[in-house]
Amino acid sequence: LKALGKKRDDDFVERVKVLEQKHQHDLAEKEKMLEAQYWEKQAELKREWDQKETALRDQVALQTRLRDAELQEKAKKHLEAEIARQTQTLQERFNREAAIHEESLERQKKQLSQRQAALEQEFKETRDKLRRDLEKEKQAWVADLKRQESISKPEGKSPEGHGSNPRKTEEDSSPS
Numbered sequence: 001l002k003a004l005g006k007k008r009d010d011d012f013v014e015r016v017k018v019l020e021q022k023h024q025h026d027l028a029e030k031e032k033m034l035e036a037q038y039w040e041k042q043a044e045l046k047r048e049w050d051q052k053e054t055a056l057r058d059q060v061a062l063q064t065r066l067r068d069a070e071l072q073e074k075a076k077k078h079l080e081a082e083i084a085r086q087t088q089t090l091q092e093r094f095n096r097e098a099a100i101h102e103e104s105l106e107r108q109k110k111q112l113s114q115r116q117a118a119l120e121q122e123f124k125e126t127r128d129k130l131r132r133d134l135e136k137e138k139q140a141w142v143a144d145l146k147r148q149e150s151i152s153k154p155e156g157k158s159p160e161g162h163g164s165n166p167r168k169t170e171e172d173s174s175p176s
Helices: 002-152 166-173
Strands: none
Touching: none
16 A cells, blocks of 8 residues: 555656646746747837837927928018018108208209399399490490580581591590
């Protein structure tokens, strides 16, 4: 019996060893399978992460482009408004300066017109005075000539003054 018991114990130990080996083998297989699943899951998670990262980068890039476009549009509108404002300011300044220049030109034109009228009046007055002076001188010459003619006729001398005293004629004809 003892031998039978020992044999049973040996058989039991042997079966336990076989079971333990089988269990070790099954465990090793399970570890390999779990490790393969782990790496497969790791690869799947990496692919998902990469896809999510790419999608996120694309989304961020799109948002950045949209924001840039929005900022550029705002900057463009601001620049256009600033250009319009400065253009209006310059136009108003130009209009003011043009009005001032126009007023100055009108004032100068008026002054020139007044000066021209004054010069024309002065010229007319000078011309009239010269005409009066010329007329007076002409009348004096005519009177002197008549006086000389009247002096030379009663003496019976010729109208040109032949035979008369040239010195006397010169003194009589000289204006006093």
